[in-house]
Amino acid sequence: MNEKELRESLSTNFINQVKDYAIFAMDPKGMIVTWNMGAERLKGYCEEEVVGHYYGMLFPETYRQAGKPEEEIELALKNGVYEAHDWRRRKDGSHFWADVVLTPIYAGDGEHIGFTKVTGDITRQKEMQDELAKRHDALKDKNQELQRINLDLDNFVYTASHDLRSPITNIEGLVKYVKDDLSDAGCLSSETEFMLERVMLSVDRFKRTIEDLTEVSKLQKNAVELLSEEIINIETVYQDIIEDLGDPSDQPGIFIKTEFQVHQLKFSRKNFRSILYNLLSNAIKYRSPHRDCIIQVDTCLEDNAVVLKVKDNGLGMSKKQLRKLFTMFQRFHDHVDGTGIGLFMVKRIIDNAGGSIEVRSEEGVGSEFRVYFAAEL
Structure with missing residues (x-):
C-alpha cells in the first residue's frame, strides 16, 4: 500500500468508526454516497437504506415541504459552509436537536464534486438550556412579584407610621397635662410621677420606632427615584x-x-x-x-x-x-x-x-x- 492509499484508508476507517457524530458525503445534487457508523447510530438508518437517496429524507416533514434541504445547499455553496442548530429526524420519526455543518467539496481544478455533512446530537444541551431559561423566567416573575410585595409593604409602613403620629402625639400631650394638673393640685406623689415618667419613656420609644419606620419606607422610594450621588x-x-x-x-x-x-x-x-x-x-x-x-x-x-x-x-x-x-x-x-x-x-x-x-x-x-x-x- 503506497502513501496515498494509506492516507485514504486511514481517513476512511477513521470516519467510519466515529460513533458520536453522523458523518456522510453527498454528490453535488445532495444524493448520499457514504454513511458512517455514527450516522447509523444517530439516525437509525443502515447504509443500504440511505445511499443513493436524497439527504432531505433526514429532515422533518415540515422542513422538506418548506424546501429547507435545498436552502441549506444553496447557503453552503454561497458562503462556503452552512452551520446551524436545528431539528433533524430519525428513522423512527422522532426528532432531535442537532448541531449541523454542511461543507461543499471541490476537486483540485475547482470543480464542485459534492458535500460533507457532520451532525451531532445536542438534544440534552438544548433541554438544559430550555430548563435554565424556564427557571430564569420563573425567577424573573418571582422577583417582580417580590418587588410588588415590597412596594406594597413600604406603602403600608409609610401610611401606618404616618397615621400613628397623631394618636401618639395626643397621648404625649395628655400625659403632660395630667402630670402638670396633678402637680398644680399638689396631688403628684413620687409613685405617680415615676409611673408617668415610665409612660413618657414608652411614648418616646414609640415615636422613635415610628420615625425609623418612616425612614425604612423611604428607602424603597430612594431605590426607585435614586438619591442624587x-x-x-x-x-x-x-x-x-x-x-x-x-x-x-x-x-x-x-x-x-x-x-x-x-x-x-x-x-x-x-x-x-x-x-x-x-x-x-x-x-x-x-x-x-x-x-x-x-x-x-x-x-x-x-x-x-x-x-x-x-x-x-x-x-x-x-x-x-x-x-x-x-x-x-x-x-x-x-x-x-x-x-x-x-x-x-x-x-x-x-x-x-x-x-x-x-x-x-x-x-x-x-x-x-x-x-x-x-x-x-
Whole structure:
C-alpha cells in the first residue's frame, strides 16, 4: 500500500468508526454516497437504506415541504459552509436537536464534486438550556412579584407610621397635662410621677420606632427615584458624625483610630452618613464593660470596590445572632436603647445601591463590618 492509499484508508476507517457524530458525503445534487457508523447510530438508518437517496429524507416533514434541504445547499455553496442548530429526524420519526455543518467539496481544478455533512446530537444541551431559561423566567416573575410585595409593604409602613403620629402625639400631650394638673393640685406623689415618667419613656420609644419606620419606607422610594450621588469627602462625613456623637474619644476608655486610604467616594451623602453613623454608634453602644473600647475605621481599595471597615473589640455576636443580624426589630442586647432597625436600614441602603456588606464577629471578642461600594472615584 503506497502513501496515498494509506492516507485514504486511514481517513476512511477513521470516519467510519466515529460513533458520536453522523458523518456522510453527498454528490453535488445532495444524493448520499457514504454513511458512517455514527450516522447509523444517530439516525437509525443502515447504509443500504440511505445511499443513493436524497439527504432531505433526514429532515422533518415540515422542513422538506418548506424546501429547507435545498436552502441549506444553496447557503453552503454561497458562503462556503452552512452551520446551524436545528431539528433533524430519525428513522423512527422522532426528532432531535442537532448541531449541523454542511461543507461543499471541490476537486483540485475547482470543480464542485459534492458535500460533507457532520451532525451531532445536542438534544440534552438544548433541554438544559430550555430548563435554565424556564427557571430564569420563573425567577424573573418571582422577583417582580417580590418587588410588588415590597412596594406594597413600604406603602403600608409609610401610611401606618404616618397615621400613628397623631394618636401618639395626643397621648404625649395628655400625659403632660395630667402630670402638670396633678402637680398644680399638689396631688403628684413620687409613685405617680415615676409611673408617668415610665409612660413618657414608652411614648418616646414609640415615636422613635415610628420615625425609623418612616425612614425604612423611604428607602424603597430612594431605590426607585435614586438619591442624587455626589463626590463626598469620607473624612469630612466621619468628623461630622463624631461631632453628633459628642466626640466619644473624650469619654474615658473609648479610643477611635482611623486610616483613610481612600478619601473620596461617589455616593449619596445622606446614605453614606447613615451607614457610617449606624456602624460607629453600634460599636460604641455595644462595647465590652471589661476592657477599653477600641474602634478602627478604615477605607481602602480592593479590586473594583471601595471598602469601608469598622472594627471593634466589643461584645461580639454568636453565629446564631449573625444569621438574624439584618432582620428588622432584631436586638441582641437590652442594656442600651434601640429599636433594632438600624442595621436593617444599612443593609437595605447598600443593597439598593448595588453594594454588599460582610460581617465577621465572635462573641466576647468583637465585630468587623466591611461595606463594599463601587469604585467610582
